[in-house]
Amino acid sequence: MKGSTGTLKRREESAWLQRLAAIRKDKLLYLMALPGILFFLVFHYGPMYGLVVAFKDYNIYQGIFASDWIGFANFQTLFEMSGFRRALLNTVIIGFYQLIFVFPAPIILAILINEVLHAPFKKFVQTVIYLPHFVSWIVIGGILYAILSPTTGIVREAAEWFGHDGAVINLMGSVEYFRSILIASSIWKEAGFGTILYLATIVTIDPSLYEAAKVDGASKWRQLWHITLPGLRTTIVILLIFHVGNFLNVGLEQVYALYNPAVYEVGEILDTYLFKLAFENAKYDLATASGLFKSLVGLTLVLLTNYTAKKIDRDSGFI
Amino acid sequence: MFTGMKSGTATRGIVVWLIVALLMAACAKNEPAANKGNSSESPKDAPVVTALMNKATDFPEDNPVIQEIRKQSGINLQVQTVSVDDYEKRLNTLLVSNDAPDIFVVNDTKIKELIDNKAILPLNELLEKHGSNITANRGDDLKGGAYVDGQIYGIPEGFASGNSLAIRKDWLDKLNLPVPTTLDEYGTALKAFVNDDPDGNGQKDTIGVGLAIQAMQTWVHIFGAYNVPMGRQVMTDGKVTPWMLAPGYLDAVKYLNKLYQEGLVDTEFSTIPSLQSFQKLWNGKVGAYNFNADGITQNWLSRYVEQPAPEFVYTLIKGPDGHGGYLDPNLANSPKYTVISSKAKDPEAAMKLLNFLVSDEGDALTWAGVEGIQYQYKDGSFEWIPPYEDAVKLRDSGGYVYSVLLNKKDGMRESLFNDATKQGRQIAADNLIDEVRLFALPQVQIDKGTILDDMEKEFRTKAMMSTGDIDQMYESFKQKYLAEGGSEWIEQATKIYQEEQAARQ
Numbered sequence: 095m096k097g098s099t100g101t102l103k104r105r106e107e108s109a110w111l112q113r114l115a116a117i118r119k120d121k122l123l124y125l126m127a128l129p130g131i132l133f134f135l136v137f138h139y140g141p142m143y144g145l146v147v148a149f150k151d152y153n154i155y156q157g158i159f160a161s162d163w164i165g166f167a168n169f170q171t172l173f174e175m176s177g178f179r180r181a182l183l184n185t186v187i188i189g190f191y192q193l194i195f196v197f198p199a200p201i202i203l204a205i206l207i208n209e210v211l212h213a214p215f216k217k218f219v220q221t222v223i224y225l226p227h228f229v230s231w232i233v234i235g236g237i238l239y240a241i242l243s244p245t246t247g248i249v250r251e252a253a254e255w256f257g258h259d260g261a262v263i264n265l266m267g268s269v270e271y272f273r274s275i276l277i278a279s280s281i282w283k284e285a286g287f288g289t290i291l292y293l294a295t296i297v298t299i300d301p302s303l304y305e306a307a308k309v310d311g312a313s314k315w316r317q318l319w320h321i322t323l324p325g326l327r328t329t330i331v332i333l334l335i336f337h338v339g340n341f342l343n344v345g346l347e348q349v350y351a352l353y354n355p356a357v358y359e360v361g362e363i364l365d366t367y368l369f370k371l372a373f374e375n376a377k378y379d380l381a382t383a384s385g386l387f388k389s390l391v392g393l394t395l396v397l398l399t400n401y402t403a404k405k406i407d408r409d410s411g412f413i
Numbered sequence: 414m415f416t417g418m419k420s421g422t423a424t425r426g427i428v429v430w431l432i433v434a435l436l437m438a439a440c441a442k443n444e445p446a447a448n449k450g451n452s453s454e455s456p457k458d459a460p461v462v463t464a465l466m467n468k469a470t471d472f473p474e475d476n477p478v479i480q481e482i483r484k485q486s487g488i489n490l491q492v493q494t495v496s497v498d499d500y501e502k503r504l505n506t507l508l509v510s511n512d513a514p515d516i517f518v519v520n521d522t523k524i525k526e527l528i529d530n531k532a533i534l535p536l537n538e539l540l541e542k543h544g545s546n547i548t549a550n551r552g553d554d555l556k557g558g559a560y561v562d563g564q565i566y567g568i569p570e571g572f573a574s575g576n577s578l579a580i581r582k583d584w585l586d587k588l589n590l591p592v593p594t595t596l597d598e599y600g601t602a603l604k605a606f607v608n609d610d611p612d613g614n615g616q617k618d619t620i621g622v623g624l625a626i627q628a629m630q631t632w633v634h635i636f637g638a639y640n641v642p643m644g645r646q647v648m649t650d651g652k653v654t655p656w657m658l659a660p661g662y663l664d665a666v667k668y669l670n671k672l673y674q675e676g677l678v679d680t681e682f683s684t685i686p687s688l689q690s691f692q693k694l695w696n697g698k699v700g701a702y703n704f705n706a707d708g709i710t711q712n713w714l715s716r717y718v719e720q721p722a723p724e725f726v727y728t729l730i731k732g733p734d735g736h737g738g739y740l741d742p743n744l745a746n747s748p749k750y751t752v753i754s755s756k757a758k759d760p761e762a763a764m765k766l767l768n769f770l771v772s773d774e775g776d777a778l779t780w781a782g783v784e785g786i787q788y789q790y791k792d793g794s795f796e797w798i799p800p801y802e803d804a805v806k807l808r809d810s811g812g813y814v815y816s817v818l819l820n821k822k823d824g825m826r827e828s829l830f831n832d833a834t835k836q837g838r839q840i841a842a843d844n845l846i847d848e849v850r851l852f853a854l855p856q857v858q859i860d861k862g863t864i865l866d867d868m869e870k871e872f873r874t875k876a877m878m879s880t881g882d883i884d885q886m887y888e889s890f891k892q893k894y895l896a897e898g899g900s901e902w903i904e905q906a907t908k909i910y911q912e913e914q915a916a917r918q
Binding site: 155176177245246264266267354371 | 505508509526530532620626627676679680681683684685686689693860861863864867868870871873874875878893896897
């Protein structure tokens with residue numbers, strides 16, 4: 095008995111020694127990683143203690159620890175607000191639209207760009223479509239207003255040019271079109287930048303596959319279906335998991351820059367609602383509760399998608 | 414081998430250096446830039462007073478105006494400036510980290526929280542000792558929203574915006590119309606502005622009244638005609654009621670609906686940003702505009718593009734019962750208060766400085782700048798020294814900017830207004846709509862104010878554009894509003910009102 099415990103201990107010790115030896119061997123690498131690890135600990139894990147605010151009646155003068163615990167009262171308050179429920183519903187709808195329309199846009203765009211044969215033109219197109227990503231939503235809000243304003247906008251000029259004489263519809267203020275404007279502007283701004291990863295993946299697909307397919311008489315569509323898309327599959331799944339993790343983050347900046355009281359009904363999302371509550375009225379506890387709720391939904395969706403992806407294809411997903 | 418060692422040491426050195434640099438950067442305290450400013454202008458032993466203020470434009474921390482303030486007041490004022498959008502955030506950060514400046518400005522929703530948490534000082538004694546200019550200038554206004562249990566905690570901002578309806582006089586003359594004073598006459602004028610080509614360019618491109626949901630002031634005259642004080646509260650059936658539930662509100666919305674359906678208001682009132690709404694006025698496309706008189710006929714004079722410049726007249730529109738009016742400026746119930754931190758090292762010096770800002774000399778300095786540099790008197794009349802007639806140039810040299818700390822009521826600014834602006838301010842001051850004065854805010858207003866206000870904006874917008882049953886829409890809005898916090902609002906406001914009346918009698 096005694097002997098076997100000793101062996102076990104020795105084995106544990108030697109495992110430790112081995113690990114220590116491995117660390118010592120690459121100590122410079124570890125040392126170089128240290129600032130990064132510290133950064134994450136200090137700036138990403140440290141502040142997480144602030145999450146307890148979600149369960150407290152937070153008073154900024156008392157501080158996080160001295161404020162009173164109130165259990166789930168903040169969550170209850172949130173769900174009792176009809177504005178919050180409406181915002182949640184809008185967020186889910188807009189998130190769903192984004193999943194269907196915004197997520198696939200860069201994939202299609204990447205495939206289209208990949209088919210461009212003239213190299214300088216291809217580079218030019220790539221550069222041009224990356225640009226909108228770097229423009230802030232506030233600026234885009236101004237640009238959209240300049241385009242869509244029914245009195246001074248380009249839409250009006252265009253309508254007049256086509257001989258339309260009456261009033262022009264105010265697209266930014268119409269309940270029917272507002273979500274479409276959100277989706278369209280999202281695609282316009284982000285689809286180009288989103289192609290980077292897909293294009294990088296397409297480059298790694300073995301060209302001999304296409305040659306073989308051509309010899310077998312496969313059309314462009316067939317090549318796309320049987321070679322390009324399967325080659326992109328892993329990337330698509332990983333990006334999909336990222337995307338659903340942010341399902342409820344449909345874009346505070348974007349909606350805040352574009353919406354107005356005429357479209358609150360369809361455009362108010364959790365982030366904008368909470369922004370008004372948290373920053374304009376300083377209810378940090380409610381905002382944290384909502385943030386925590388959103389993160390939990392995001393985490394659940396990530397795990398679900400990951401699980402489904404693994405079921406369908408063992409090589410997909412992360413965990 | 415030797416080389417290997419050397420590069421190893423070098424790498425190690427770099428890594429260690431990087432870590433140290435990172436830690437230094439993380440731990441270094443963010444010193445306010447103002448402290449590095451030139452303080453040589455004030456006497457060596459002058460007490461130091463710190464202040465936080467917002468700024469609309471970047472201006473040098475060290476400038477002739479602040480130097481003159483230090484010299485004349487004998488106090489070494491060190492100002493930390495932060496852009497308007499970041500002000501609230503910075504103030505919260507400073508308060509939480511126990512680093513609050515001696516003097517700062519807070520809005521009405523925050524003052525109670527600061528008093529409850531003893532973050533600011535009661536000022537009665539300080540005012541008595543060192544604040545004679547302030548007490549003389551503000552008078553009873555000091556007993557407003559920052560007056561709690563017999564103590565004055567904050568000095569209210571002392572400027573009435575003189576918000577009233579300006580109409581294009583030149584257009585009225587051209588169309589042979591009188592200055593409208595009733596809703597009917599107003600409607601006639603607006604129709605003519607839209608249909609009869611008042612700008613004479615042959616196109617139907619003019620707007621009757623410029624309304625924008627983002628610019629609250631633009632609506633005041635219409636609600637005023639129905640005796641509804643926009644954004645305030647009235648007494649109905651013994652209860653303090655918010656304006657959107659006041660009698661007359663629905664009729665005003667129906668009138669707005671009629672104007673919208675007839676095409677007499679800016680069709681994009683719901684989406685237009687404030688600045689673009691102003692621009693339509695500046696570009697000569699709008700016939701009637703309700704805004705601060707010191708904007709329309711004073712500060713905006715250089716913005717109008719038409720030649721000759723547009724002419725405005727201010728008027729009062731009376732409603733069905735022959736009344737009309739504008740919002741009570743209610744200076745005691747200011748949206749902003751200047752306060753002294755309870756952490757201030759030398760509260761007496763802070764009060765002396767504030768008192769200086771309200772003196773004639775301080776007022777001239779913070780408003781117009783230094784005589785002989787930014788302005789001069791020629792034959793007894795005021796004039797700017799070029800290039801300071803330009804507001805941006807003036808701000809960049811330190812003029813005007815410090816008045817946000819504390820201004821003088823009826824000071825230099827008001828005395829320099831032109832006749833048109835004075836007429837607008839007079840009309841606004843002479844015709845007030847009845848309202849219930851509340852000094853403290855209901856808690857639900859502090860917690861959910863923006864959300865409740867937005868519910869009203871949403872209803873107003875939808876009701877104006879609707880072709881359906883507005884009564885029914887209003888009924889459903891009312892139910893939702895009351896459920897979301899409106900009932901609590903009425904209850905809390907009524908209680909506050911009763912307590913305040915009892916305490917102040």
